[in-house]
Amino acid sequence: MFRNFKMVSRVIFGQGCFRQLGDILQALRTLNGSFMVFMVDDVFNSSELVPKIPFDDGDLMLWVNVDKEPTTEYVDTLTDKVRSFSPNPPAGIIGIGGGSTMDLAKAVSLMVTNKGSSANYQGWDIVKNPGIYHAGIPTLSGTGAEVSRTTVLCGPDKKLGINSDHTVFDQIVLDPELILDAPAQQRFYTGMDCYIHCIESLSGTFLNAFSKSYGEKALQLCREVFIKDGPKRGLESEENLMMASYCGGMSIAYSQVGICHALSYGLSFVLGIHHGVGNCIAFNVLDEYYPEGVDEFRKMMDINQIQLPKNVAAEVETESLERMINVSLVLEPLWENALGKKWKAMMTRAKIKELYQRM
Numbered sequence: 001m002f003r004n005f006k007m008v009s010r011v012i013f014g015q016g017c018f019r020q021l022g023d024i025l026q027a028l029r030t031l032n033g034s035f036m037v038f039m040v041d042d043v044f045n046s047s048e049l050v051p052k053i054p055f056d057d058g059d060l061m062l063w064v065n066v067d068k069e070p071t072t073e074y075v076d077t078l079t080d081k082v083r084s085f086s087p088n089p090p091a092g093i094i095g096i097g098g099g100s101t102m103d104l105a106k107a108v109s110l111m112v113t114n115k116g117s118s119a120n121y122q123g124w125d126i127v128k129n130p131g132i133y134h135a136g137i138p139t140l141s142g143t144g145a146e147v148s149r150t151t152v153l154c155g156p157d158k159k160l161g162i163n164s165d166h167t168v169f170d171q172i173v174l175d176p177e178l179i180l181d182a183p184a185q186q187r188f189y190t191g192m193d194c195y196i197h198c199i200e201s202l203s204g205t206f207l208n209a210f211s212k213s214y215g216e217k218a219l220q221l222c223r224e225v226f227i228k229d230g231p232k233r234g235l236e237s238e239e240n241l242m243m244a245s246y247c248g249g250m251s252i253a254y255s256q257v258g259i260c261h262a263l264s265y266g267l268s269f270v271l272g273i274h275h276g277v278g279n280c281i282a283f284n285v286l287d288e289y290y291p292e293g294v295d296e297f298r299k300m301m302d303i304n305q306i307q308l309p310k311n312v313a314a315e316v317e318t319e320s321l322e323r324m325i326n327v328s329l330v331l332e333p334l335w336e337n338a339l340g341k342k343w344k345a346m347m348t349r350a351k352i353k354e355l356y357q358r359m
């Protein structure tokens with residue numbers, strides 16, 4: 001069976017294109033009393049971005065905090081705020097921020113029209129009703145959350161996305177000006193998420209010409225940004241990074257990620273380590289599986305003067321380690337992509353434990 005996947009309906013790209021958001025949303029403000037919900041990373045509260053947001057009287061502004069990665073509990077709280085704001089559903093939900101904020105916007109858009117807790121929808125194709133119109137506007141590039149059909153959430157017992165066609169954004173606004181001032185270290189970690197998407201997609205058993213085409217382009221752009229440009233920033237570099245993130249996301253949309261992501265989910269769920277840095281920590285011990293990719297990644301770290309946190313999982317107690325292993329093993333398609341159908345014979349709990357203990 002071939003996957004017939006849904007893509008983002010509309011894309012606007014280019015320096016300063018964020019200024020067109022007001023016009024885009026105006027077309028949706030058709031009904032009397034219709035309103036927008038802006039979900040914006042609270043790092044921008046009182047920044048120069050605020051006056052540029054096309055906020056109208058009657059709209060709802062939700063500043064979201066992503067110090068912790070999104071949880072199902074937080075999604076449920078935000079959904080309640082939207083529901084209690086008006087008896088009518090909003091005309092649109094606009095997420096402005098990194099992968100975490102975009103995921104929160106996707107999840108709230110689904111939960112306004114679907115009953116119960118978002119934790120009930122973690123998995124594949126469980127969501128029944130289409131969500132509210134939702135737009136994603138990245139302020140960090142690399143996760144590919146702007147193009148993916150998932151919103152990754154930490155739930156009561158697992159970190160797992162709400163994967164569905166309804167999750168995909170209706171509109172994305174890719175304005176490199178918005179990522180220009182992201183802190184260098186965060187930009188690197190999130191950028192490496194994209195680099196690792198490419199390596200895992202291109203070396204996976206699910207690879208096909210569709211994924212390969214996007215994966216190779218994204219990889220080439222990552223090399224331009226993190227090897228050729230290095231720490232030197234500028235709009236051209238940000239444009240390339242933005243397109244790398246887009247293409248990397250498109251690549252995994254029709255294949256899958258791999259071992260690094262499976263391990264990184266365990267780090268994030270149990271130790272609260274953010275996705276980008278968690279990926280880097282995990283990737284750094286995967287020479288055995290992705291030798292060339294790991295070498296090049298270390299070269300990128302050198303060029304960009306990045307020091308990875310050390311000994312993050314080496315000394316965690318047995319119970320936490322076991323939970324990390326459990327979380328990573330839930331992600332069966334990732335292991336299968338990396339190692340093939342017989343992955344269970346190769347990737348034992350003892351092997352996963354050994355990998356974690358080297359991080």
Ligand code: NAD
Pocket residue numbers: 041042043066067069070097098099100101103139140141143144145146148149150151152178179180181182183186189190193274275276
């Ligand atoms: P993030 O959204 O978690 O943000 C990281 C930090 O950077 C936060 O402190 C945030 O406030 C700050 N920040 C964001 N933009 C900034 C800017 N322009 N200037 C200054 N600070 C800024 O980071 P991320 O790496 O983009 O996203 C990681 C999240 O994305 C994780 O929760 C992960 O699970 C999720 N993810 C989702 C998908 C998907 O397909 N849906 C794919 C990969 C990762």
Ligand code: ZN
Pocket residue numbers: 143193194197261275
């Ligand atoms: Zn990722």
